[in-house]
Amino acid sequence: MRAAAAVLRGFENPAWSEIEGLGGKKAGFGDGFLTFEVKSYMDIARIAYMARTPSRVFLLLSESKISPDLKKAEETLKKEMATCDFSEWLLEDTTFRVECERTGEHSFNSSDFEASLGGIIIEKMKKEKGRVQNVSLDNPDMIIYSSIIDDACLTGIDFCGFDLSK
Secondary structure (H helix, E strand, O other): OEEEEEOOOOOHHHHHHHHHHOOOEEEEEEOOEEEEEOOOHHHHHHHHHHOOOOOEEEEEEEEEEOOOOHHHHHHHHHHHHHOOOOOOOOOOOOEEEEEEEEEOOOOOOHHHHHHHHHHHHHHHHHHHHOOOOEEOOOOOOEEEEEEEEOOEEEEEEEOOOOOOOO
8 A cells, every 4th residue: 555754855865864764665856745656554543653854644536647737637536536445444433634734836835725625535435425524624634644745745644633743
């Protein structure tokens, strides 16, 4: 399974050394993020809690190029989310929230993106499961995290729910 780590720009190499030492196998490398292969959810949790350089560690659901225009970005998100399987994560009584950290020039802010992605996920769950997924902005059971750096967008299940960098 694939996972990702958001890191401060320039800290990709030290982060990779930590992740590799904790059992991750390199899959991709970008400006401000790493993607890696792991065998289990426990491997992601171990990396999240033991690595010192990543700010977020998450199960990677989607990796795509997005437009700086919100409407075009939403089209890409709908296509990407259509292939994601949330059935293991978003149970009937599970609450969720979307968080986004964005760097670069875009016609939208993080809040706009969070609302759009949240709406796409709610529509997906309505269509697939016949229910409206519960949202909790204050105390969610699950956080779906997106890291946008210029035109790169990584989205996944956040394993901690807060900035991990030490």
